[in-house]
Amino acid sequence: MKLSAYVLAMAMTASTLVGCATSPTGRNQILLFGSDQLNAMGAQAFDGMKSETPVSKQPAQNQYVQCVADTLLPYVPSGVYSGDWEVVVFNDDQVNAFALPGGKIGVYTGLLKVATNQHQLAAVIGHEIGHVIAQHGNERMSQTTLIQTGSQVANQVLAANQVPYNTEIMGALGLGLQLGVQLPFSRTHESEADLIGLQLMAKAGFDPRQSVDLWRNMEAASGGERPMELLSTHPAPDSRIKNLQANMDAAMADYQTSPTKASCSQ
Numbered sequence: 001m002k003l004s005a006y007v008l009a010m011a012m013t014a015s016t017l018v019g020c021a022t023s024p025t026g027r028n029q030i031l032l033f034g035s036d037q038l039n040a041m042g043a044q045a046f047d048g049m050k051s052e053t054p055v056s057k058q059p060a061q062n063q064y065v066q067c068v069a070d071t072l073l074p075y076v077p078s079g080v081y082s083g084d085w086e087v088v089v090f091n092d093d094q095v096n097a098f099a100l101p102g103g104k105i106g107v108y109t110g111l112l113k114v115a116t117n118q119h120q121l122a123a124v125i126g127h128e129i130g131h132v133i134a135q136h137g138n139e140r141m142s143q144t145t146l147i148q149t150g151s152q153v154a155n156q157v158l159a160a161n162q163v164p165y166n167t168e169i170m171g172a173l174g175l176g177l178q179l180g181v182q183l184p185f186s187r188t189h190e191s192e193a194d195l196i197g198l199q200l201m202a203k204a205g206f207d208p209r210q211s212v213d214l215w216r217n218m219e220a221a222s223g224g225e226r227p228m229e230l231l232s233t234h235p236a237p238d239s240r241i242k243n244l245q246a247n248m249d250a251a252m253a254d255y256q257t258s259p260t261k262a263s264c265s266q
Helices: 003-015 035-052 059-075 109-113 118-133 136-160 166-203 210-222 237-246 248-256
Strands: 086-090 097-100 104-108
Touching: 035 086, 035 097, 035 104, 035 136, 059 086, 059 109, 059 118, 059 166, 097 118, 104 109, 104 118, 109 118, 118 136, 118 166, 118 210, 136 166, 166 210, 166 237, 166 248, 210 237, 237 248
Parallel strands: 086 104
Antiparallel strands: 097 104
């Protein structure tokens, strides 16, 4: 069996996969897991985080982060999670935050040194909630499942037909999948979450223009030490800023018509 025939067989296999959902930006998605499964996984992962990472004991710090999250959450679509969201500040120098299915939000204290005001913090938390709104965790898990299944099938086809250099080809296939599918897919998720977060923060009364300043702060904090965009799961800050600026007019319209303006003091 020639390699071209193998590629054709893989393409035919891929063509049978049909997206079963649509993201908030209109992108087709394949989601193989139910929301109850994802919520349970999110809760379990969050409990693990709380047992392994120190939780901040600073009342003012916790109240500030809780205020920003509480201001954003009423604008999250009702179908995303029906329970009360849990917000925890982790005492760690990481410049990061996350949100998980099942209504979980974590913010590292290191982020508060880079997101220098309520609007910038809202941009990060809104972005992380955006991942949950768009079911990116489900989509990534589904994609990984399909890739693993497809790779196993391809390996069996190659072995059955005694294709030379089977191991080498599978290694190249794994690299090709990573560069061609998994990493760009992650960058798509990041860009999509940026836009969902931008809209969310604006509707909640946070100044969306501060999202641009946030990413300038992030770039300065990194000292320019980041992998080239092709090999990164996150878009370069310049790319993110351009994407945000291209959608700023709509966000500003939401901000200007927001019934209230956010007021969370650090």
